Amino acid sequence: MIPEPLARTPSFSRLDDLSAPMASLLIGALESMAANPEIQRVRRVAWDALSPAPGRHLLDAGCGAGEVARELAAAGADVVALDYSAATVAAAADRHDGGTVRYLTGDVTRLDFPDATFDGVRCERVLQHLAEPDRAIAELARVTRPGGRMCLVDTDWESLAVDGLPADLMDAVRAHFANQGQPHHTGMGRTLRRRLVRAGLRDVTAIPVVCYFTHPSQIGFVLPMFNAAVPPEAGLVPESIRDTWFAAIENAGVRDEFLAVLTIWVARGTVGS
Template sequence: MTGRPQTTETAPPTPANPFERLDDAPQEQQRRIIGYLDTVAAHPEIQRMRSAAFELFAPTAGERLLDVGCGAGEVSRQLAARVGTTGSVTAVDRSTEAISVAQSRHDGSSVTYMVGDITALDFPDGHFDGVRCERVLQHLPDPDRAIKEMIRVTRPGGRVCVIDTDWTSSVGDGFDHLAEVLERFPFPHPSAGRTARARMVKADLPVTTALPVTLRFTGFLRGCPGLQAGEESVSCGAGREIGVSPPGRRTVHPRRGERARGDQEVSTVSPPI
């Protein structure tokens, strides 16, 4: 008696996440990723979302701020313009290549660029008046550890602003394979934007206010064809008002993220292609 060996179907391997390990990517891919980030940063919808986050974060003259996951550093330089010559901004990214690009674009403002790990920040407790983080949590194996580190380096009464993506809420029109593409995204936490507030509450930052911001993309983003629109959210921590926290508490801003079709959220919390 003979039989055929059973065959089992195996899912194709999950692609590597070049945003998490930019330095490990081929040089041409690094160039394309930086170009994509530049395109996204220049998009009016992203600028509108960032403007809403700025209002919540409310940087002021003389403050010492941290922009972690700074990429090419365009937001770090905007923050520096707000804090002025009496303040300072530290721009941190895990990627040596991203920091090199950011340094090459330095405009003489009060920004210091550093390579660093958001889950093990090389700063003392309570060092910053405010910490900002955009579209980073979705790429991390342990977002909760990152949130705890951002809180640790923020002074009592300071602010933390986390902006991230909720890919699970993506909706599209005219792109037949959108669900398949999103399912194959190599992001450990595609719902990071939606869960940012809960993670902050879990980190003992219980008072939270959320402000949704809907983004709509009616054309293709260069380097990311098929994404017609997006949802992001920003969660901000504050005390009695946005940007203010009562003595002994820290303020946190988390943000939730880009969708392929349409909404973003800006949330305020008081005590984040």
């Protein structure tokens, strides 16, 4: 029997409602993702969008453990790192390393900043978890000054492709993931360009970064349903096939026949005057 706080699918949309162990697992997962070479490749593509020059006032909305906010501050920017989850903001603040970062709790769909507060805003892998992603984009545009830049990063979970695993197992895991209702928008990444255009941004570009893994050990938490260290309580793999699924992944790795591919999109635009 799963204890009550863990019985619901753990989600980044309500981190503070989770048990302390599950919340710290998810915060640790964010840190581990930040160190993953494929996520670092995504972030390199996103980096240029905000020109983090000294004196620039930037917002990282849904900052998680705050790695990017600290990197932007290290480049001289004056950064607000905001997250809905108080536990996450506390974890990010604990990791503070001396740059100009203000850590705040807040909701990206209802930002408590005046219009045109920031020179640039970013929001990475947050919109997929929101019931109202376009409201968040409108808020991000509102708090950005005319001519300022917005950078959105999000996953297209529907792009997941694999080789080297039995198709019936992959189909079962894929269906299970789709049926959980978390994240809210499994195809968010591919919709970012359209959403920025509809929000009235100019010079919109969207770049697909195709992340790929040729051994299960490379995946970490980027594709958590492939990681046997993620506990069953996370609910990512149907219990009835859990052992077979992870044995198949391990075997594919041993045979050097494993492949998994996931597209994460980086979309950028300029806020109009």
